[in-house]
Amino acid sequence: MKTTTKRALAIFAGSALLVTLSSCSSSKSSASSCEDTVTPGKLTIATGEPAYYPWVIDDKPESGEGFEAAVANAVATKLGYETVDVKWVRTSFDSAIAPGEKTFDFNIQQFSITEDRKKAVDFSSAYYTAPQAVVSYKGSAIEGKTTLADLAGAKLGAAVGTTSLDAIKDQIGSQPQVFNDNAAGVTALKNGQIDGLVVDLPTAFYLSGVEVENGLIVGQLPSTGAGDQFGLLLGKDSGFTQCLTDAVDALKEDGTIDGLAETWLGNDAGAPVLK
Numbered sequence: 359m360k361t362t363t364k365r366a367l368a369i370f371a372g373s374a375l376l377v378t379l380s381s382c383s384s385s386k387s388s389a390s391s392c393e394d395t396v397t398p399g400k401l402t403i404a405t406g407e408p409a410y411y412p413w414v415i416d417d418k419p420e421s422g423e424g425f426e427a428a429v430a431n432a433v434a435t436k437l438g439y440e441t442v443d444v445k446w447v448r449t450s451f452d453s454a455i456a457p458g459e460k461t462f463d464f465n466i467q468q469f470s471i472t473e474d475r476k477k478a479v480d481f482s483s484a485y486y487t488a489p490q491a492v493v494s495y496k497g498s499a500i501e502g503k504t505t506l507a508d509l510a511g512a513k514l515g516a517a518v519g520t521t522s523l524d525a526i527k528d529q530i531g532s533q534p535q536v537f538n539d540n541a542a543g544v545t546a547l548k549n550g551q552i553d554g555l556v557v558d559l560p561t562a563f564y565l566s567g568v569e570v571e572n573g574l575i576v577g578q579l580p581s582t583g584a585g586d587q588f589g590l591l592l593g594k595d596s597g598f599t600q601c602l603t604d605a606v607d608a609l610k611e612d613g614t615i616d617g618l619a620e621t622w623l624g625n626d627a628g629a630p631v632l633k
Contacts, residue, residue, distance in 0.1 A: 392437060392598065392601035394597050394598065395463050395598070396460075396461065396462060396463055397445065399443065400439075400443050400444070400445050401434050401437065401439045401443060401444050401445070401463055402445045402446075402447060402461070402462045402463045403419070403430050403434070403444060403445070403446055403447070403462060403463065403464060403465070403466065404446070404447045404448065404449045404454065404460075404461070404462035404464070404465040404466070404467075405419050405426065405427075405430075405446065405448065405449075405465065405466055405467050406448065406449070406450070406451060406467040407448035407449070407450065409424070409426075409427075409448075409467065410563075410564075411424065411563075411567075411627075412424055412425055412563065412622050412623055412626075412627040413425055413426040413427070413467070413468065414426060414427045415427070419446050420444075420446050424622055425486075425618055425619060425621075425622035425623050426466045426467070426468070428618045428621075428622060429466065429485055429486075429609075429615060429618055430444075430464075430466050431444070432609050432614055432615070432618065433464075433590070433602065433605045433606065433609065436605040436608060436609060437601065437602075437605055447461060447462055449461075449462070449465060451467060451469075454467070454469070454479075454591055455469065455475055455478060455479055455591065456478060457478040457479075457594065458593075459593060460592065460593040460596075463592070463598055464482070464590040464591060464592050464598070464602055465590070465591040465592075466590055466591070468560055468588055469481070469588060469589060469590075469591045470586040470587065470588060471484060471587045471588070471589040478594060479591050479592065479593060479594055480591070480592040480593065480594055480595065480596050480599040481589030481590065481591060481592070481599075482589050482590040482592070482599065482602035482603045482605075482606045483589065483603045483606050483607055483610075484587035484588060484589050484606075485588060485589065485590065485606050485609070485610070485615055486587070486588040486615070486619065487581065487585045487586070487587050487588075488558045488559050488560055488585045488586045488587075488588065489558070489559050489578045489579055489580070489581045489582075489585055490521065490522050490525040490529075490556055490557070490558060490559070490578070490579040490585065491556070491557065491558070491559045491562035491575050491576075491577065491578045491579065491629060492509065492514065492554040492555070492556055492562075492575065492576040492577060492579070492632075493547070493554060493555045493556075493557060493562045493565045493566050493570060493573060493574075493575060493576070494547070494553060494554040494555075494573070494574055494575075494576050495547070495548075495570055495571065495572045495573050495574060496572040496574060497572070498553050498554070499512060499513075499553045500512045500553045500554050500576050501574065501576070503576055503577070503632075504577065504630070504632065504633060505632055505633045506529060506530050506531075506579070506580075506632050506633070508632075509530050509532070509554070509576075509632070510530060510531055510532055511532070512532070512553040512554060513535065513551075513552045513553045513554075514526050514530065514532060514534050514535070514552060514553060514554050514555070514556055515534055515535035515536070515537055515543045515546055515547070515552040515554075515555050515556070516534050516535075516536065516537070516543065516555065516556045516557070517536075517537050517538070517539050517540050517542075517543060517557075518536050518537065518538060518539075520557075521558075521585060522556040522557055522558065523536065523556075525556055525579050525582075526556050529579050529580070529582070530579075534556070535551075535552055540555070540557060540561065540565075543555045543557075544565060544569055544570065547570060548570065548571070554576055556579075558585060558586055559575075559578055559623065559629060560586075562575050562629065563575070563627070563629070566628075574628065575628055575629040576632070577629065577630045577631060577632035578624075578629050578630070578631045578632065579631075579632060580631060580632065580633075589606075590602050590606065
């Protein structure tokens, strides 16, 4: 019995040692992949040329101001990189999502995660899900409205087949005017045929700032978890993908990213959440 017991203990100890060694090996491998950057010891982050408000303020991502600049800085810090070890480069949107070797460790410029794009590039887990928002203009019937109930009787429109159309029906509770695309909806808004156009928030920032004269964002609709999901973009089959996903997930879990979204994409950016 004693011999049998000793043999069993020996087998157990040997197995435990193998598990420990395997775990250490795995940990080292993971750490190694997280340090496997384009430039050793540096973290190279790419964004657009130019990078627009409110994602990046004054086209200076290195300042850490603007939602995506701040998210990128938070990710870099989570990965253990000091500010002096972060290098910013610029790319076009199209070149970033194209197959091939990348000159950056990750790219951040509102890349929606899609199955088609995943064939050519990798994505981290989503750092942001774009909500719907109501675009209007100064002097409209809905300027200054702060609640969904305030919009119930408004003339609102959205493009056919979009989640924006569903949001008007399901969240605001009114019957929308339907347009073939956002361009037609913008024309109707400019002509005063509708009080507001519902689009995703990134589009709302563009339309209110560029397309619509005296444009404004009345507000964001409360998030339902649906919408375009933005991820950090990497080269296909990058060893860095899991490291970034772990960093993004940790920043979501501890509330960092929600705080950055509230700061840069909420009231301060002129897009308050409608109650």
